[in-house]
Amino acid sequence: DAGVTQSPTHLIKTRGQQVTLRCSPKSGHDTVSWYQQALGQGPQFIFQYYEEEERQRGNFPDRFSGHQFPNYSSELNVNALLLGDSALYLCASSFGGFHEQYFGPGTRLTVT
Amino acid sequence: AQSVAQPEDQVNVAEGNPLTVKCTYSVSGNPYLFWYVQYPNRGLQFLLKYITGDNLVKGSYGFEAEFNKSQTSFHLKKPSALVSDSALYFCAVRARGSGGSQGNLIFGKGTKLSVKP
Numbered sequence: 001d002a003g004v005t006q007s008p009t010h011l012i013k014t015r016g017q018q019v020t021l022r023c024s025p026k027s028g029h030d031t032v033s034w035y036q037q038a039l040g041q042g043p044q045f046i047f048q049y050y051e052e053e054e055r056q057r058g059n060f061p062d063r064f065s066g067h068q069f070p071n072y073s074s075e076l077n078v079n080a081l082l083l084g085d086s087a088l089y090l091c092a093s094s095f096g097g098f099h100e101q102y103f104g105p106g107t108r109l110t111v112t
Numbered sequence: 113a114q115s116v117a118q119p120e121d122q123v124n125v126a127e128g129n130p131l132t133v134k135c136t137y138s139v140s141g142n143p144y145l146f147w148y149v150q151y152p153n154r155g156l157q158f159l160l161k162y163i164t165g166d167n168l169v170k171g172s173y174g175f176e177a178e179f180n181k182s183q184t185s186f187h188l189k190k191p192s193a194l195v196s197d198s199a200l201y202f203c204a205v206r207a208r209g210s211g212g213s214q215g216n217l218i219f220g221k222g223t224k225l226s227v228k229p
Contacts, residue, residue, distance in 0.1 A: 004155075033216055042202055042219030043156070056216055090155055092217075100146060101217060103155040 002027065004093050004104035012110045013081050021076040021107045025093030032074040033101060034066060035090040043090055049074050078109075086111045114139045116205050118220035125193045125227050133188040133223045135203030144206035145186040146217065147177055149199045156202065162186060173197070193227045200224050 005024045013019050025032050031050045035043035045058035049068035063079045072093075078085055088108050092101035115138045125131045137143055144163055148156040160171025167179045177188045188201060200222045207215035 006155075035217075040221075042204075042221045043217070045207075045216040045218070048216055058216065092156075100158045100161050102158060103148070105155040108153075 004091055004102050006089075006091050006104040006107050008107060009105070010108045010110075012112060014112055015081055015083060017081050018077065018079045019081060019109060021078075021089050021091075021109070023074045023076070023091030023093075023104060025072050025074070025091075026102050029093035029095045029102070030072055031094045032068060032072065033092045033094070034074070034076045035092065036060070037088040037090055037106070039087070046076070081111045083111050085109065114205055114207050114218055116203050116218055116220040118201075118203055118223045120223050121221075122224045122226060125225070127195050127227055127229050128192050131190050131193040131197070131225065131227070133201050133203075133225060135186045135188065135220060136184050137186060137203070137205045138184065139205050143184075143186075144215075145177075145179065146204040146206070147171065147175070147186075147188050148202045148204060148219075150202065150222070151199050159188070159201075193225075195227050195229055198225055198227045 004026050007022045033048040034046040037043040046060050047057045048055050052068045065077045068074045088106040090106045091104045094101040117136045119134055146161045147159040150156050159175050160169050162169045162179045170176045175190050179186050202222050203220045204217040207218055
């Protein structure tokens with residue numbers, strides 16, 4: 001049973017560009033959450049998708065957007081990249097109720 | 113506002129000795145608490161959770177955590193540390209959800225555990 005997968009593993013972009021990160025949830029999971037982890041910090045919640053809708057959002061600007069597909073996979077899009085967007089982006093999946101979230105290995109984004 | 117505090121940036125332990133990684137929380141209502149471990153250049157791995165029930169929760173790799181409501185703490189423990197336990201440990205609390213969604217996780221800043229032979 002595959003766990004949460006994310007692509008790409010690493011990405012280098014230039015300021016002002018746009019980026020799309022992808023996530024496939026663990027089998028049987030229907031909820032996907034995205035987190036940003038800056039160097040030396042704990043993960044910060046970006047947003048959560050359930051039933052193909054953004055259900056909750058953290059304190060991130062509108063440059064951060066996402067999508068969830070009918071197969072529960074998800075994308076995170078970041079427009080007009082800033083140097084401060086350099087971080088590890090983590091996707092987590094879960095299934096309803098009080099169950100724990102399972103994390104993917106992350107995508108390391110570097111903005112130059 | 114809900115929050116998690118991990119007061120120690122680093123914990124150093126000799127192999128074979130017991131270890132404790134501290135976590136305190138602030139949350140309205142009943143807390144849902146979690147511990148995750150992160151190895152270098154990796155995502156987070158789930159260790160254990162407290163939802164309700166026994167205050168002592170057992171998890172993966174011999175780890176356990178003690179929930180103390182009066183002290184609003186959820187300390188991670190292991191009776192005998194291994195060198196391979198060296199990693200970054202995160203405590204998290206689940207925020208309240210809305211609109212049919214689960215609440216997101218609020219993480220502490222992490223504690224680096226170093227176990228020396």
